[in-house]
Amino acid sequence: MAPRKHSHTKRKPLKKLAPEPDLSSDCAGIKSPNPFWLASAPPTNSGPQIMRAFDYGWGGAVWKTLGEDPAVVNVTSRYGAIDIGGQKIAGFNNIELITDRPLADNLKEMAEVKKRYPKHAVVASLMVPCERKNWHDIVKRVEDTGCDGLELNFGCPHGMSERGMGAAVGQVPEYIKMVTEFVKEVARTPVLVKLTPNITDVRFAARAAKAGGADGVSLINTINSIMGVDLDTLTPKFAVGGLAAHGGYCGPAVKPIALNMISQIANDPETRGLPISGIGGVSAWNDAVEFMLLGSANVQVCTAVMHYGFRIVEDMRAGLVSWMRRQGFTKLDDFIGHSAPAVVEWKNLNLHHKTVAKIDADKCIECDLCYIACQDTAHQCIVRPVDTGKKGPRSRVPSVIEEDCVGCNLCSLVCPVDQCITMAPVPTGHKPLTWEQYTKNGFTGYKEVYKRYHTPEKTK
Amino acid sequence: MPISPVSKKTPKTIADFPGLQELNPAMRPEEARVESNRCLTCFDAPCIAACPTHIDIPLFIRQLQTADPMGSAVTILEANPLGHSCARVCPVEALCEGSCVYQQWHEKPVEIGRLQRYATDHLHDARVQPFSAGKDIGKRVAVVGGGPSGLSCAAYLRRLGAAVTVFEAKPMAGGLNTYGIAEYKLSRPEVLDEVELVLDLGADVRFGKRVGKDIPFDRVLREFDAVYLGVGLGPGHDLDVPGEHLSGVYEALAFIEYIKHHDFGAIPPGRTTICIGAGNTAVDVVTQAKRMGTPKVVMAYRRGPEEMPAYEYEYDLAKGDGVEFLWHVVPVKVLGKRSVEGMRFARAASKDGKLTVVKGSEFDVPCDRVVKAIGQQAHGATLRKLSGLDLDAKGRVVVDPATLRTSNKKVWAGGDAVNGGKEVVNAVADGKRAALSIYRAVTGKTPGPEHAYWISTIEGRGKAHGSAKALAY
Numbered sequence: 026m027a028p029r030k031h032s033h034t035k036r037k038p039l040k041k042l043a044p045e046p047d048l049s050s051d052c053a054g055i056k057s058p059n060p061f062w063l064a065s066a067p068p069t070n071s072g073p074q075i076m077r078a079f080d081y082g083w084g085g086a087v088w089k090t091l092g093e094d095p096a097v098v099n100v101t102s103r104y105g106a107i108d109i110g111g112q113k114i115a116g117f118n119n120i121e122l123i124t125d126r127p128l129a130d131n132l133k134e135m136a137e138v139k140k141r142y143p144k145h146a147v148v149a150s151l152m153v154p155c156e157r158k159n160w161h162d163i164v165k166r167v168e169d170t171g172c173d174g175l176e177l178n179f180g181c182p183h184g185m186s187e188r189g190m191g192a193a194v195g196q197v198p199e200y201i202k203m204v205t206e207f208v209k210e211v212a213r214t215p216v217l218v219k220l221t222p223n224i225t226d227v228r229f230a231a232r233a234a235k236a237g238g239a240d241g242v243s244l245i246n247t248i249n250s251i252m253g254v255d256l257d258t259l260t261p262k263f264a265v266g267g268l269a270a271h272g273g274y275c276g277p278a279v280k281p282i283a284l285n286m287i288s289q290i291a292n293d294p295e296t297r298g299l300p301i302s303g304i305g306g307v308s309a310w311n312d313a314v315e316f317m318l319l320g321s322a323n324v325q326v327c328t329a330v331m332h333y334g335f336r337i338v339e340d341m342r343a344g345l346v347s348w349m350r351r352q353g354f355t356k357l358d359d360f361i362g363h364s365a366p367a368v369v370e371w372k373n374l375n376l377h378h379k380t381v382a383k384i385d386a387d388k389c390i391e392c393d394l395c396y397i398a399c400q401d402t403a404h405q406c407i408v409r410p411v412d413t414g415k416k417g418p419r420s421r422v423p424s425v426i427e428e429d430c431v432g433c434n435l436c437s438l439v440c441p442v443d444q445c446i447t448m449a450p451v452p453t454g455h456k457p458l459t460w461e462q463y464t465k466n467g468f469t470g471y472k473e474v475y476k477r478y479h480t481p482e483k484t485k
Numbered sequence: 486m487p488i489s490p491v492s493k494k495t496p497k498t499i500a501d502f503p504g505l506q507e508l509n510p511a512m513r514p515e516e517a518r519v520e521s522n523r524c525l526t527c528f529d530a531p532c533i534a535a536c537p538t539h540i541d542i543p544l545f546i547r548q549l550q551t552a553d554p555m556g557s558a559v560t561i562l563e564a565n566p567l568g569h570s571c572a573r574v575c576p577v578e579a580l581c582e583g584s585c586v587y588q589q590w591h592e593k594p595v596e597i598g599r600l601q602r603y604a605t606d607h608l609h610d611a612r613v614q615p616f617s618a619g620k621d622i623g624k625r626v627a628v629v630g631g632g633p634s635g636l637s638c639a640a641y642l643r644r645l646g647a648a649v650t651v652f653e654a655k656p657m658a659g660g661l662n663t664y665g666i667a668e669y670k671l672s673r674p675e676v677l678d679e680v681e682l683v684l685d686l687g688a689d690v691r692f693g694k695r696v697g698k699d700i701p702f703d704r705v706l707r708e709f710d711a712v713y714l715g716v717g718l719g720p721g722h723d724l725d726v727p728g729e730h731l732s733g734v735y736e737a738l739a740f741i742e743y744i745k746h747h748d749f750g751a752i753p754p755g756r757t758t759i760c761i762g763a764g765n766t767a768v769d770v771v772t773q774a775k776r777m778g779t780p781k782v783v784m785a786y787r788r789g790p791e792e793m794p795a796y797e798y799e800y801d802l803a804k805g806d807g808v809e810f811l812w813h814v815v816p817v818k819v820l821g822k823r824s825v826e827g828m829r830f831a832r833a834a835s836k837d838g839k840l841t842v843v844k845g846s847e848f849d850v851p852c853d854r855v856v857k858a859i860g861q862q863a864h865g866a867t868l869r870k871l872s873g874l875d876l877d878a879k880g881r882v883v884v885d886p887a888t889l890r891t892s893n894k895k896v897w898a899g900g901d902a903v904n905g906g907k908e909v910v911n912a913v914a915d916g917k918r919a920a921l922s923i924y925r926a927v928t929g930k931t932p933g934p935e936h937a938y939w940i941s942t943i944e945g946r947g948k949a950h951g952s953a954k955a956l957a958y
Contacts, residue, residue, distance in 0.1 A: 039614040039685050111522070309551035333526050340544055344553040351555075443514050444566070 046349040047356045048342070050084060050104040052322035053241030053300035055174040057084035057146035059345075060313065060357060061338050064304050064325035065090050065150035065176060065219075067121065068335070072134030082342055085146025087325060090123035090178045091131055091167065093153050094154035097122045097184075105252035105263030105272065105330075117276035117328045118250045123152055128166070136170040147171075148217070151208075152178040152190050155200060160207040168285075174214045177239075179230075179247025180221040182273045192246070195221035198233035205237025213239040217302055220286075223249050227286040231296045235361040235464075241300035242290065243325065245283045247273025254354070280306030283315075284319055291320025291365040303351045309337070310344025317357065318331060318364035319442065376463060377455040379474040380432035380448040382407075382425045388445035391421040395436035395446060405481040406430045427451075431475040486848045499668070499747050504776030506668040508753050508802075509573065509599065509697040517603045521549040524595045527586055532597060535584040538565035539945035542581060542597055545604060558608035559615045561601055562682075564942035566640040567633050567913045569609060569679040570662050572602035573671045575910050576765075578798050618687045619646030627709040628653065628688070629696045632660020633909045634900030635759045636683045636713030637916025638923075641939065643686035645924045645932055649688045650709070652700065658690060660717060662909060665738045667769040669776070673745060697867040706871075706895055711923045714882060714891075715916060716868070716900035718861035718906055724761060728819030729857075731814050737766045737858035744773055754778035755853040759828050761785050761816055762858035763793035768803050770856050775806040783850065785811040787833045787840055815840070817847055819855055827851040864902060871896065879906050888922035889915055897923055 050060040062085035063069050063078055075086045099122055109115040124131060139147050149167045153159040164175065179201055181191030194200045200404035201218065208216055218234035220227060222245040234242050249271050253262040261269035283305025288297050303321025307313050308329035316324050329337055354360050383393070384407075399407040413421040424434075437446040456470045463471055499505060524546040532542045532867050540561050548557035561568040562943065568837050577598040578582070585594030608615070628635040631653035639649045661709060662676040684690060696705055705712055721736040723729060737760070743752045758774045760767050763786035769911050774782045786793055789812045793800060813833045821825035832846035865880020875883040875892040882898040889899045899915025901907065921940060924932060932940065 037612050039612050039682070041617065042613060042615055310553065311551055334528060338545045340551060340553065340556065343556040344548065344551055347553050347556045441515070
């Protein structure tokens with residue numbers, strides 16, 4: 026690696042950082058000093074935990090879900106995780122139920138937190154049986170604490186769903202609407218409806234929440250999951266005395282699922298503009314920015330905090346500030362939802378857009394992972410000099426047969442070197458053509474921008 | 486990389502000495518990605534405790550993991566305004582990396598030094614000044630010495646809003662970073678980048694001015710509300726043997742300074758260089774002599790290798806460069822008429838830690854250069870002119886360790902002048918500690934919340950970290 030280049034003779038003047046952007050956030054009328062909230066989960070189980078989190082810099086917290094007394098009983102052995110390679114907790118799962126503390130204790134602490142931290146968002150997550158009276162009662166009691174909003178837990182996929190609550194409500198749009206209406210009849214603070222991803226099309230759930238009067242939705246809750254089987258004991262992993270129940274899956278691995286559902290709701294003509302609190306694998310500032318670019322007003326975090334503690338909000342906050350400065354944004358509304366319109370249906374993509382892979386031979390370390398991935402599983406358009414009999418140094422550096430490349434990205438995805446394989450756009454000179462137009466035109470007008478009818482030769 | 490000159494012509498520029506160029510290269514982005522992700526993000530991490538400036542290492546590494554190198558650099562520089570050079574010169578094996586929890590697994594520790602450098606390089610490449618001067622508090626502070634300690638103190642005092650005048654004897658600031666550290670560890674352009682970032686905060690610098698010589702202490706005490714002594718150490722100790730005056734006898738730092746000036750014509754490689762002493766500066770001498778093409782370089786020390794003051798990895802570097810060693814010898818005489826022709830030694834015996842010279846054991850080693858690297862004297866003689874300033878028997882300034890205030894209530898001191906010669910990072914930590922104490926003393930106030938973060942790094946964030954001490958940027 027060459028030393029850093031110095032040009033002391035003609036140096037640019039030092040630049041000042043742009044003024045610190047305004048991170049203050051408003052999600053469905055719930056205000057907080059920044060867009061980072063703790064999700065309703067073990068980290069928000071008590072007042073002292075939440076106050077400590079606020080000291081670290083969290084902008085808001087959704088209290089661990091409150092229910093009716095008598096409080097639930099939990100099992101021991103509650104959490105599980107999958108590690109992928111060196112990455113601990115790539116995915117996380119839990120079978121913990123809602124709060125197991127008496128309602129009065131939680132409400133007393135909630136009032137105390139609000140008193141000491143008036144500017145931070147304290148949101149009460151709620152889950153009671155689907156009866157008007159039960160919901161009216163708990164909403165009134167909870168709002169008396171001075172909390173800033175309510176989140177209706179229609180998402181919890183384990184335990185509570187067997188009892189007709191949580192995801193059991195979130196999977197039936199009619200129930201979502203009905204219970205949301207019960208709450209809105211008495212609520213004085215904004216109401217978020219927390220949605221489950223264990224459903225065919227999340228838009229129906231979001232529409233039902235909106236129809237019931239919800240001020241916003243939060244998603245995703247966790248995904249039904251079994252974390253594995255112990256190959257020595259032959260019992261499911263993280264079992265309770267040899268038996269396991271499915272749990273809720275979350276953590277970094279679920280982020281793409283969450284991003285899809287959030288963009289679906291952000292782009293649905295029926296729910297467009299409905300505030301979204303984004304949840305699902307947010308671990309760092311850049312995850313949060315992606316959620317917000319696709320339409321979330323803020324984000325909620327749990328797994329990353331359970332891995333590292335509340336302190337991670339420091340780098341989340343600093344990273345968001347750095348990025349907003351780089352982009353020239355001064356407030357969150359400058360970018361919330363910015364990228365959502367770029368998520369469209371497949372039929373609207375341009376069939377005449379063409380990219381091909383480019384391999385930077387100078388960066389290549391000759392692992393040939395791109396070669397074998399393309400050869401065995403993609404479109405057989407990467408070749409190596411060594412296979413044509415060439416010997417000597419650099420004979421393993423592969424190259425792309427550009428006219429055969431379909432621009433699938435696979436080689437660039439497996440390459441371990443940053444920016445060694447890039448996907449370069451190739452101008453085709455053809456007017457954009459979408460599948461919708463193509464079929465409307467009776468399957469005419471497509472210019473074959475890549476080799477579609479390619480049959481590879483069998484390797485000799 | 487070959488360590489001796491490859492060029493046949495008379496070497497003139499640094500380019501003729503591949504061995505003097507950066508020993509520890511920058512990380513590629515892939516390396517930084519892989520290495521940063523090895524960090525376990527320990528809580529109350531031992532590496533933070535081991536760093537005298539208490540940089541929040543897991544935080545800056547997490548910022549690298551999450552693609553925020555600028556934020557990462559700011560985290561470093563908040564705690565250590567000289568983090569750019571410390572990333573290169575710190576004895577990380579003995580500090581942060583030496584305490585990495587991976588050591589308990591007998592695994593390679595996270596390469597904290599190189600990751601730190603990756604972050605600060607990013608900031609310097611972007612030419613960004615992340616800090617700004619504080620609102621004027623109407624107080625003037627004199628910083629005597631523009632080395633690491635003085636620069637650190639000046640940086641924080643400017644952020645706190647004090648008017649700062651730095652008195653620097655040399656024509657450039659940076660102290661030993663600029664003049665006295667092996668070229669292959671830290672090149673001057675890197676130092677000057679860092680110095681520029683500090684002085685850009687608005688400190689006034691008087692170059693070529695020695696306080697206590699060119700300017701009397703009394704005047705400085707009269708004209709300023711407080712004085713910080715970051716004067717470092719003075720001239721090297723003498724061998725006190727005959728022949729010391731001969732041409733070809735150098736003080737270690739003077740020898741290194743030629744290299745830092747790239748004045749290679751002044752110190753031709755010759756045939757044999759003998760370096761007396763076995764500390765870290767001595768290693769900088771012998772390795773660089775070797776790397777400039779001196780065929781035979783000998784390090785002579787009165788005790789054995791197990792007692793040498795240099796860090797083990799420095800010793801390994803010298804061995805790797807082909808330096809020869811003379812253990813258990815004491816210098817008796819520098820031989821020669823006008824210039825050095827050899828060195829006479831006698832064997833030393835050690836009993837209960839006490840050295841005795843073995844009678845009749847004298848022997849000569851021919852050489853054409855002798856470098857004295859047996860430590861520096863404190864500036865005692867000059868500092869005694871400062872009234873009411875207590876010094877210890879070795880001429881070091883006596884301070885209250887919590888505040889670094891001296892017996893003269895207007896004077897604070899830190900760095901080598903107090904500790905007798907430690908690392909750059911210790912000097913920086915002192916400058917930071919003193920800046921806060923000076924601010925409190927001259928204003929009677931506590932700094933505002935925008936200073937909470939760096940102040941939390943004076944004692945280390947430890948378990949208190951996070952308690953309303955969110956990063957101030």
